[in-house]
Amino acid sequence: MDVMPKWADVILIPLISILLAAILSAFLLLSMGQNPWDAIVMMVEGSFGSSYSWGYTLYYTTNFIFTGLAVSVAFHARLFNIGGEGQAVLGGLGVALACLYVPWPHWTVAVLGSATAAALFGAAWAFIPAILQAKRGSHIVITTIMFNFIAAGLLNYLLNGPIKVPGSMELATAKFPEPTHLPTFEELFSFGETSLFRAAPANVTFFIAIAACFAVWWLIWHTRLGYEIRSLGHSETAAKYAGISPTKIIMVAMLISGALAGMMAINNVQGEAERLVLDNVAGAGFIGIAVALMGRNHPFGILLAALLFGFLYQGGGEIALWMSIPSEMIEVIQALIILFTGALDQLVRMPLERLFLSLRRAKT
């Protein structure tokens, strides 16, 4: 029997971890002579105060849902895919090639094509690290880190020459043709006189992300493959004994993970920038780690955690703009959340477990 009830594990521990991260961040702000309360008020207003700010928050949320799901699928097989960043870079390349070189008639068809390209390119970038882990036992963390750097170098090379607009100084591809334009929330939800989400980048990809949450939930808990992935994650020897091939499951889990990370590019490359630029992923691949840890590897938790990080990103941008707090403050908060929910989990868990044990003893 578990020491703690399930709700404590799923809700209480993440909440305490956020609280610890928030308290430490508040102390940091205080030591810089800033008022933490003002900062929080400004962050909340800046990310939830209007439909415009919601449009930004949900745009970031969409990115983090994809990368969070990507990390979580690998986590279920006990693989730590730290290469979401590189896989998303390649996904962006796939989207750009699909949008630029295929004459799509309408966005509904274009998004199917670009999503497929993004998933294929992302999965391809996870393929070599996966096969090295499965066949050679090389640590997936090391290889995926290496592939992040190689992806950045590859994109830099391509944008410096082969796919750049000839004669342009800017490191970017041409703007994608009009039929590939994805409807933004402004176009979807503004009726007549009332204009909502004006000029915000949130777009139809948000619903694809929600669909991806359902798909991952179905895959992990309602299919044979998901069962095999989870078995491998719990115990490799037991999985082998049950006739599950670790090689196959490692490969499949990593390919799905890479595909999900790659699909983030529909949102940021096709939905927002509408062309491929350098640094388009901007750390979203790494935030996926924090999101997956926070969300306890469950799609619903990931949705909430992605919203939290969407809030941190949009709100953090606001305070960087209006108060003299550098936007790197978000990175500190992100680091603290990863530290408390991921590495220092026991720090929160041990006293809580003791508390619940003594509560139970008091009852009996």
Add this chain to the structure above:
Amino acid sequence: MDFATLLQMLDATLRLATPLLLACLAGLYSERAGIFDIGLEGKMLAAAFLSAAIAAVTGNVWFGLLAGIGASMVLSAVHGLASITFRGNQLISGVAINFLAAGLTVVIAQSWFAQGGRTPQLTGDARFNPIDLPFAEALQNVPVIGPIYYELISGHTILVYVALLMVPLTWWILFRTRFGLRLRAVGENPAAVDTAGVSVIWLRFAAVGICGILCGIAGAYLATALQAGFVKDMSAGRGFIALAALIFAKWRPWYALYACLLFGFLQAMSLRPDVIERVLSFQVNGQFLDVLPYILTVVILAGFVGKAIPPRAGGEPYVKER
């Protein structure tokens, strides 16, 4: 390529290999004791910032060095606490440390100096300056040996020589002392070490501590010797190249030196595209040279060139049997 250019390139190689070597040896101690450390990058960055900040304020680079080591040690302590005491995931802890350093350095630099997340330019005694080895001037005109001694061997900062001396020292500590034997054992089979009555916890903390000191020196070198001051993200992936070098070197000190010199040479080449073009008579892509260390490491990991076998107990927290 003429002799003088070659010497220049090798000189640059040595300077660029130094932070890699220090970080690589830092990772070597930690990983040999069974603690994976992908937070080398963050520790270097934190040390680079604090060393530059303290050197700028006090005007004395030695205080800067101490402060840098201190900053790196604090992060090492966090890593040790998370991965040894609380038996958390060492990789996740490393990721967190990298972000913590990347964010905190800029936030604090902005708050202290208000120069857009950098420290003031360091001059004079606030930097490590090149030192001339004895007779360098006198021997300068001796053919072949003279220029090699004057250009390549002499005229580096003290930290370059410290890094080079760390290689034999590390070899001696790891393979010729009792502490080294135990350190290696704790990375292969901690239960056996525990049975012999030696504290696994203490050994691992010692290894993580040494890792912190070396990363601190590496970071201080970046900000006070290689460059004159701290700028945002100045470690620029060197912690990860060091990690790659560690795998390339198969967790051995002398091989670590060769791997770091090789990767340092690649960095020196990408800084001098004109030289490569003259020698090879075709253009080599700079981005390609930048990612070559990573590609080479993946090739090594793929097992085409020997096999890299990490310490067996690496990454696993030790749980004492009850």
